Amino acid sequence: MAGFGCELQGEAVTAGAQQGGTVGPLSTSVAGLCRRLQSQVSARTAAGFAEVLRRLGAPLQVAVAGRIKSGKSTLVNALIGRRVAPTDVGECTRLVTRFQYGTVDRIEVVFRNGDKQVLPFAPDGMIPADLGVDVDRVSHLEAYLTNAALRNMTVIDTPGLGSLDAESVSRTEQLLGASGSGDREDGDGDGGEERADRERAGDTGDRRDLGDELDETSRSAVAGAEAVLYVVTQGVRADDEQALRAFTAATASREAGPVNAIAVLNKADTIASESVPGCEGDVWKAATVLARKQADTLKPRVADVLPVIGLIAESAETGRFTSADADALRQVARLDDDALEVMLMSADMFTSWECDVPSGVRQRLLEKLDLYGIHRATQALRAEPELTAGALRRSLLDSSGLAAVRARLDTVFAARADGIKAAAALASITAIAHASGDKAERQRVHDAIEVLLAKPEAHQLRMLEALTLVASGSVDMPQDLVREVLRVGSNADIPAQLGKPGGSRTDLATYALERAGWWRSFASFGATPAQSRVAHVVHRAYFLIWQQLRQH
Template sequence: MTTEHAGRLAGPLSASVANLCRRLQPQVSPRTAAGFAQVLRRLGAPLQVAVAGRIKSGKSTLVNALIGRRVAPTDIGECTRLVTRFQYGTVDRIEVVFHDGRKQVLPFAADGVIPAELGVDIDTVSHIEAYLTHAALQHMTVIDTPGLGSLDAASVARTEHLLSAAAGHAEPEPWDSGESGDGTDETGDEPGDAEARADELDETSRNAVAGAEAVLYVVTQGLRADDEQALAAFTAATASREAGPVNAIAVLNKADTIVPESVEGAEGDLWTAATLLARKQAEVLKPRVADVLPVIGLIAESAESGQFTSGDAEALRQVAGLGDDVLDVMLLSADMFTSWECDVPAGVRVRLLEKLDLYGIRQAVDAVRADPDLTAGALRRLLLDASGLAAVRARLNTVFAARADGIKAAAALASVTALAQASGNAAERQRVHDAIEVLLAKPEAHQLRVLEALTLVASGAVEMPDDLTEEVLRVGSNADIGTQLGRPGGSPPELATYALERAGWWRSFASFGATPAQSRVAHVVHRAYFLIWQQLKAQGGSR
């Protein structure tokens, strides 16, 4: 773990967990204390977001668009079979990290991309660390993963190692004492077995701290069973915190390949079709993801990473100058676009196709024809808008960045609990459990209770009626108060009144209509509504 971000905490909750770790370190075993030190380093790092999905879903292209630089290789090569972490650094560099802990520094290729061939035995490599002096990475580390569904079993294993539990045993419920009441710990082992599993647990702890806290899952038109399985297996940090609306969103990539006529209600419009299809996929993946958003990763990468040049803009002007009959034929297929005889050189057309594909070319040509004086910069911005990347970034900020403090604090607490349980020392485990309960009792820590309740409901661990499930997901998954209350755009007085009404309803439900498990969730939701009401009242939203 790099120290370049050390000490930069996401917010007050992360600071509280960091203080808890420091306070407990002298009171636990050296091995547990070393694990707490890893948790502290992780708390001081940016949020770790894994970009995952099936092979050829366009993950690396999307990574480049998000970073704003074409650095992740998109062609099949050695490095596309490895997990690559893109993080902020003071000097651009690549570090190949081996399974035995060794590191080897490599230069970037001449085109600024990670070399396709690393010149080392790939079977001995754990992952790649890429440090970039790019502002986009100061607040979010982006983790590019090999594709699920690849024929390369080792690549799949590396991805699943990141996305699913590193060890084959069950992890404790977050913030649980680990007592099962039958003389065994939550893993099902006898208390004396802990030392026998010491090496495995140490490896689990290391991998957990190095893994992802949130996931951006890339899908294409056809969802498959392993898409859902991968999301179901996703764990943020430790303790099997499954993918849910707090820490996972999905994107429908390659939206330009959708045939609008195949989607009912699209009325022949491609973006409408993509939006409708994304909504259908969101229903299938719910509640594993907060949303599914359409995007065209290739156009986003070209427009955002500096690949679209003034020369490309000029080439598009030449294409726009072709006659309608010729252009209509050329835009029927990629082969027709590159092979049809016209005044624009074939090599220029190939380059445009590689950067924008047919949909992007059509959008650019229409824009140039509508405004012949359009500058190259304006055309790049228009293409970026057409890619859908802005909406993805906005959702990333809403779901991840705005909740980074809670996500990181919750993941860190789960790690602390797992580390204490792994020690096999009942007194140590109880000491950690008690300290966590004290932290959770503080009003400012209620966000963690909300995240826990949301995870319980989203994973199906606590079953609720559909309407109440929707309400829990809405309250827990959004940062905007109006959206949390299901009344976007409502006036502060109206929102305050409604929040107080719902607080009362959930309190009654917790006391009289709920099962014990539901009551636990209901009390959390009641408290969430009450705190929202207090916040609105303080802002003058209630008289």
């Protein structure tokens, strides 16, 4: 992909890189495309392209979404490594909150008319429970933190889908692209009045430099998250699948798929292990089995479903679990077997049973670890009585499943951030040009994108496009071929792409060349026109893999 380095970089992209955004060769190429097109389109379309440039330079935007009470905010805190997102129902849980890197910790309340108000974090380090403003006037919150985890990924906490608060659901749906606000005509629907308010206020938000040039459709095209971490609990419901279908990266033309979406089965410790055959009472084994079943239900909308215990992860990762907690658990672990077994039967029994550990202390342990975490901690302390508080915290973190979630985030999102952002930007550019209503302008943008995609270095974008088409069902293919397309496009290493872990380089190269030939034949003789477009991309992917294996 060295050829992309010669493309012109936009100033916004360069600035974004300095602020922590990861600007790769594909994003740089798309930025060059935006810069060249800005002088060839209307002022309003050019303003939309300027916003695309800004987004290209920013870190990957990952929305954490799911049903109400699925534990989204708890998981957000664990991922950030700091307890900042409120987990109790309140004003803030009704709002979309974007957690991003900043040099000074602060909160910005962004109002619907574009105005902003800066607030400090609460004394406990969290977003204040009471913002001191009319929440109905608030668009969303921007939380800036010095945490290194946010340098390359902006984490977006969303209100729960299925909430009784219709306004909170609407905010989430807008972020996930479900509202379809970009399809309304000027002045129609709920967006017209809001847009008028913004115009009267001069739009003093993030895009104040764009004045009145950036229209509502253009805003919608670049407002959404680029990837989603979807949180489910024990049962996948119809609205979970509906939300994933509705999710768009930058516009409604890009749907959730194995490239930009993974799911987690949260609260894995609440699964009744006896209800899952073959798990022999092992809660984590039962959660793993259930996660695999949910993956079958949600695929190909998500790359994977992983079990996690967000509460334990948050307590262990954010410093909420203290040395005093470790000392209290050490006392509990010293109780005789019968007493401990009875106490761990239920939360009520754990707090009410008579023992030397005060009931209030035991209640605090439940709030931080729940019964499963307490059970794991006492097991570890009985096996190794001299275990330090730090070692116990690490043991609890290991049992939470957070490490596997982070590793998958790195594999699916971080390693592909350049491709995901570039593909989302191209979709935004297309949507903005389409909204202009100028056929000549639309054709000019289309032709420029086709020229970019014709370059060999842009094959990754073609592969992402093919994955999206297949995962969404837009291109109908036999299931065995669907699985192959998803495998080749969704994995980071060659053996996994070829479905041959442990294979020798020679065997892998032979197989890659064989499959390249098969897909080329299928594209030419056995496929429909839509299938043929996908098949040509897969053929090229196999051929590039073969070349890579031959060169090393």
